[in-house]
Amino acid sequence: MRKVTLIPGDGIGPEVTNAMKEIFKAAGVQIEWEEENAGITTLEQQGELIPQSLLDSIEKNKVAIKGPITTPIGKGFKSINIQLRQHFDLFSNIRPIKSIKGIETRFTNVDLVIIRENTEGLYSGLEVWDEHLQIADSISRITRLGCERIVREAFEYARANKRKRVTLVHKANILKLAGATFLKAGEVISKEFPDVLMDDLIIDNMCMQLVTKPEKFDIIVTTNLFGDILSDLCAGLVGGLGIAAGINMGKEVALFEAVHGSAPDIAGKGIANPTAVIESGIMMLRHIGEDKRADKISLALEKTLQNKQQCTGDLGGKATTKEFTNYIINNLN
Ligand code: NAD
Numbered sequence: 456m457r458k459v460t461l462i463p464g465d466g467i468g469p470e471v472t473n474a475m476k477e478i479f480k481a482a483g484v485q486i487e488w489e490e491e492n493a494g495i496t497t498l499e500q501q502g503e504l505i506p507q508s509l510l511d512s513i514e515k516n517k518v519a520i521k522g523p524i525t526t527p528i529g530k531g532f533k534s535i536n537i538q539l540r541q542h543f544d545l546f547s548n549i550r551p552i553k554s555i556k557g558i559e560t561r562f563t564n565v566d567l568v569i570i571r572e573n574t575e576g577l578y579s580g581l582e583v584w585d586e587h588l589q590i591a592d593s594i595s596r597i598t599r600l601g602c603e604r605i606v607r608e609a610f611e612y613a614r615a616n617k618r619k620r621v622t623l624v625h626k627a628n629i630l631k632l633a634g635a636t637f638l639k640a641g642e643v644i645s646k647e648f649p650d651v652l653m654d655d656l657i658i659d660n661m662c663m664q665l666v667t668k669p670e671k672f673d674i675i676v677t678t679n680l681f682g683d684i685l686s687d688l689c690a691g692l693v694g695g696l697g698i699a700a701g702i703n704m705g706k707e708v709a710l711f712e713a714v715h716g717s718a719p720d721i722a723g724k725g726i727a728n729p730t731a732v733i734e735s736g737i738m739m740l741r742h743i744g745e746d747k748r749a750d751k752i753s754l755a756l757e758k759t760l761q762n763k764q765q766c767t768g769d770l771g772g773k774a775t776t777k778e779f780t781n782y783i784i785n786n787l788n
Contacts, residue, residue: 457743460512460519461488465496466717467727468522474729474780475520475736481784482755484740484748489516493535494524504532505539513543519710520739522732523717533580536712540573541580545703545710546601547608548573550686557761558694558770564670565693570612571682572605573703576633578679597633597678602640608704609676610648621645623655624677624685637678665689686714697728697769700735702742709742711735725775728767730756733783755786 461476463469476488491509498504513519526534539545548571554563581594609621623641627634638655645653656664658681665672665685669692675685690699696715703710713731721727733756740749759765765782766772774782 456485456487458487458489458516459739459743460509460516461490462509462519462521462524463490463492464522464524464717465492465494466523466525466719466722468524468717470722470725470727470776471713471729471732472520472522474776475733477780478733478752478755478783478787479736479748482748482752482787484745484752493539505535505542510542513539513708513710517708518739518743519708520732520736521710521712523713523715525717525719537578537580539710540703543705543708543710544574545705545708546572546574547605547704548682548686548701549608549612549704550682550689550699550701550714552689552693552699554693555698555760556757557763558698558766560692560694562669562692565689567669567672567689568612568616568618568674569682569686569689570605570609570674570676571686572601572678573682574679575601576679578683595630595633595680597636599636599640602637602678603644606637606640606644606676607647609674610644610651613651613674614648618651618673620652620654620673622661622672622675623653624658624661624675624681625655626658626681628657633678661685662688665692690714695728695769696731697767698730698734700731700738702735702738709739711739711742725777726768727776728769729776729780730760751787752783755783758786759783 463472489512491512493505493509497506524535550569552567554565575597577595579596583592613621625634625637627638690696699714701714713735715731737749737753759782763772765774767774767779
């Protein structure tokens with residue numbers, strides 16, 4: 456049986472990953488979950504933020520799915536998510552954003568993909584505090600290699616998924632060196648993909664256009680911080696963080712996870728929407744060649760989401776996580 460590493464995470468993580476597991480089991484998915492955790496939970500239980508057994512499990516299985524993990528704000532340990540992305544060189548974060556039938560928002564026809572550089576930029580971990588001068592320096596390191604491989608990923612994704620246009624998002628008017636490096640990567644790589652159109656936009660203009668005309672975008676490729684912010688913004692266009700899924704992809708390892716965080720405001724209440732992690736799981740099934748099961752679960756999820764009464768509170772319904780999960784299971788047949 457195929458082994459996949461499962462990281463439940465914390466906050467709403469265990470609630471939403473359990474929902475996914477139940478649905479996958481009911482759909483007959485043949486996966487043996489190798490459960491390993493990280494973060495504050497394992498620090499308390501095992502004395503380590505990232506146990507070696509978790510790294511070994513991902514290294515061996517090459518495929519993992521995770522729930523969100525809390526990162527202390529403004530203090531404490533470095534984000535576990537960033538550490539995992541950097542450890543396995545998961546340089547590409549792919550986040551599809553699509554309007555879902557039945558979920559009402561201001562927009563009906565959004566169908567874009569954010570491809571975010573996942574290991575560099577302001578998330579490189581290069582921060583220095585000068586106690587004497589009371590100055591904090593956060594260094595945004597961009598490399599030519601990093602820019603070229605993420606831009607290539609966007610073009611390859613476009614070609615493989617029959618998409619037409621890649622938009623590079625940057626701030627090259629102010630960040631002259633970093634912006635120019637990113638744009639240069641676009642100029643070089645796009646020559647290899649004459650069948651895909653390319654354009655570029657400054658991040659602030661992009662934000663304005665996304666909240667007014669999101670239907671006109673296809674693939675957005677951008678650096679780490681801009682991609683992080685645009686991901687939540689775009690999730691909001693189609694129904695919120697409860698439904699936005701993603702993959703952290705490297706050359707060898709793929710780590711699937713929702714866009715959302717551990718949602719401490721609703722953790723333990725049994726009301727979290729598990730759609731994002733289920734969608735991430737569906738992407739994982741396709742990645743390992745289980746397309747039939749992926750289609751089956753996807754149809755059941757789609758059918759459930761079309762009936763607002765069956766949805767969780769974030770989507771205007773009244774269902775608990777458990778009830779929503781059971782509706783999906785009932786819709787599998
Ligand atoms: P968040 O994404 O956890 O929550 C933002 C808002 O969206 C909250 O109101 C929350 O209730 C709601 N929400 C999120 N997911 C939902 C779901 N599945 N169903 C219903 N509502 C949902 O963002 P935050 O509150 O800014 O961050 C909380 C913690 O999560 C922080 O420690 C942050 O570092 C961490 N985080 C982790 C990841 C990850 O593990 N990949 C990603 C983002 C944030």
